[in-house]
Amino acid sequence: MSDYTLTKESPLNGVEHEFDGITIAEVIDQSLVMVAMPRDKVDKIDSAIKKSCGLSIPTMGHSTHSSDALITLWRLQKNQVLAYYPYAGDDAEADIADKLNAPAYYTDQSDTWAMIRVSGERSRDVLERICPLDLDPDKFTIGSVARTVMEHIGTIIYRDGDDSYVLLTMRSFSHSMLHAIEVSVKNVL
Amino acid sequence: MIINHPLLGPRDSEEFVYLGSADLIDRPDWESRTVADDFHQYQYIRENIAGDNRELWYHEQGDQSWLLVTRNTLTHEIINVELAQDVSRSMGRGK
Known part of the structure; x- marks a missing residue:
């Protein structure tokens, strides 16, 4: 070491x-995590994030906010969203995966x-x-x-x-x- | 030149990369009996169209989608823009 x-x-x-x-x-003070959505799981992800954070998948070119207004999702592409939210730690990927609790693929891009x-x-x-x-x-x-x-x-x-x-x-x-x-x-x- | 992206609305052509003829979608079957001729045709033979040309553009500085743009090569007027994915599926390709 x-x-x-x-x-x-x-x-x-x-x-x-x-x-x-x-x-x-x-x-x-913001982190950015890519949330990739497999084509056949979009509906599941949408209902999972609604349940966990009061979020919905935004339409193209728009954003949505969680019920506590902390997590913002951006939709720039068909098959993925970006989660933009205040987080200062070193593992935004695990943190957002835990918060959203949805069957998506996460990549920390902060x-x-x-x-x-x-x-x-x-x-x-x-x-x-x-x-x-x-x-x-x-x-x-x-x-x-x-x-x-x-x-x-x-x-x-x-x-x-x-x-x-x-x-x-x-x-x-x-x-x-x-x-x-x-x-x-x-x-x- | 402005390309009216089907999902994102009008975007400057600076955001895109031009590939070439939309014929490239229709990749020949590699097991065909006429495979050599088919690939020669696919790779090299192009009509040099003075008029409406169907071509592929890639939205590199945007959502990374492939578009099928119908453009008039004489006036540069863009007549139609579709997602290449949709066109490809309607041709029975892919999943």
Whole structure:
């Protein structure tokens, strides 16, 4: 056994920047677990998560919340959902499997993604310059989620409030993504 | 160019990767008596269509689905978009 102890670090060291009407902050308290649903088990999974957490499988591009509002499920693909929820431990996979108690396949992706929240009344002005999706507040409604490309970087965008968006990119792209957002902020202000 | 994804709605073509003719769905039977000719046809022979062309696009930066897009090669107008999975099943392929 080695004598070293590894310390957990978030991809962007908890970066937080305030601008006029825009806040950029790394999200560090959330975990992300992929929940793969075999085609013949979708109904079983839907009723199991309803029973355990009051959740349902969201429709494509939308999210659902558990009855305690802690677990959010995102639907980006036909045969899987992503569970986004506050968890600070080291085994989100076992933790969410235990909470959902459904016959699905779980993969912890928490540490592979960097999560950045862009919020504030001018957040849409910043995002519309880098996001190819229509972010009209009536179209990309609260709870909407999508995977797309921003500045050539594969990105998941989730709207978690009136003027609040969480962007997820692969961890190795986190600094490039932060740079893209900061450049967009400079262009807007 | 905007591709109207059947599940996700309109998406920029930047999110997609182009593969080629939709004929690639119809992979020949490897036990057929005419297998050499069939695979030669499948692999190399393509119509160079000036008009509506059925082609495969992969939503790499999205939900990773394969789409069958009918596109006019003269105008780039996209006439129809279907999930390749559905088309393939309707042809009696897969499960």
